[in-house]
Amino acid sequence: MLRAATEAPLGDDVMGEDPTVNALEEFAADLFGKERALFCPTGTMANLAAILSHCHYNKSSEIIIGAKSHINLYEGGGYANIAGVSSKQVVEDENGYMQSGGIRDNYRLDDDDHYAKTTLLCLENTHNMLGGVTLPASYIDQVGNLAHEELGIKVHIDGARLMNSVVKQNISPSDLIAGADSASICLSKALGAPMGSLLVGETEFIRLARRARKRLGGGMRQAGVMASMGMYALTNHVERLAEDHARAERIAAELHNAGFPMPRNGKVDTNILFFALPENSKVTKEELPKLLLDKYNVLIAGGYSKGGGYLGWSHTWM
Ligand SMILES: Cc1ncc(COP(=O)(O)O)c(C=O)c1O
Known part of the structure; x- marks a missing residue:
């Protein structure tokens, strides 16, 4: 490029x-x-x-x-x-x-x-x-x-x-x-x-x-x-978007299985996913981005939306 x-x-x-x-x-x-x-x-x-x-x-x-x-x-x-x-x-x-x-x-x-x-x-x-x-x-x-x-x-x-x-x-x-x-x-x-x-x-x-x-x-x-x-x-890069979608789906499945509330029961179509912290979460919303980055190399863009849901999405690669 x-x-x-x-x-x-x-x-x-x-x-x-x-x-x-x-x-x-x-x-x-x-x-x-x-x-x-x-x-x-x-x-x-x-x-x-x-x-x-x-x-x-x-x-x-x-x-x-x-x-x-x-x-x-x-x-x-x-x-x-x-x-x-x-x-x-x-x-x-x-x-x-x-x-x-x-x-x-x-x-x-x-x-x-x-x-x-x-x-x-x-x-x-x-x-x-x-x-x-x-x-x-x-x-x-x-x-x-x-x-x-x-x-x-x-x-x-x-x-x-x-x-x-x-x-x-x-x-x-x-x-x-x-x-x-x-x-x-x-x-x-x-x-x-x-x-x-x-x-x-x-x-x-x-x-x-x-x-x-x-x-x-x-x-x-x-x-x-x-x-x-x-x-x-x-x-x-167009064909590589499928990789991005697969990655988003995998992250969504892991979050959903771990009890993170998600819209549409965790179903993700493309490269955007939303999730909230579980009520009994030991990790706070402030700590979560650093934890995800350090442990899983996942960078979260966005932040807590006004509605209270956590927002993660990809502007570049997921
Ligand atoms: C659906 C949609 N439309 C338009 C835009 C605006 O794009 P830009 O940030 O390049 O102005 C965005 C940005 O996130 C978007 O998600």
Whole structure:
């Protein structure tokens, strides 16, 4: 990966002239089955640029998002305070699904002065706060159909860990997101690149997202240094995600057998797992990270969530 970075041909990507960024964007558009792609510094910016782009021509838009989604909880409310759109939050079930009824109930037409018009629906695949659960193509197609045919709105997927979903379900990336208009994909999480996210969608969507990225300060100059590492991650690390999933499953099984309370009875789909300390635990939540690191070489990211559950997940390798 380092060699790729040092040998990458560079140019000015703000002018569209960095050959390494251009090559990554072309590769990604093809891989994810969309017309164009855009290299962004972070997943948060890619999601925000997607919202700005989808809502560009619709002032007073409203978006439908999952109550536990990253866009709702952990992106600083950027959709509201930067993109200027309001939101309706639909509670996901434990599989990360928002049911069609919930989506329909929260959809608003442009025919009543009381309401903002619904423009966009956002899904998350895999779903972080629900423990890395995967949304299947059948669900994305079904929701895409509802959004496009019945409601006339767009669908964006926050796919920070989309490749984990792809590997787990043994499906091609383009088939998985065919039902959605756009997706963001992080190169810097389980794929192991130091930074970078891709946004994919149709040509006009990406044109507007590129303008949004610039306004957000995300127009990068010799970005090929980073793009080359993203390309390396996409072409060399995807198959290794299965190793990560197996490791997460093994850790989850051990924790569950040792009596640690876990959601979904310890079932882990990909590379995220949640657990709490047993009530009779002799180890405190403060001591646990050091113990796990010293004894098992397991580094815990995160910490005790407000709900009291212990949070362990992988941003890089598990
Ligand atoms: C589901 C999801 N979306 C988006 C992001 C944001 O990515 P970044 O940290 O690159 O802004 C994260 C980060 O953890 C995430 O888990």
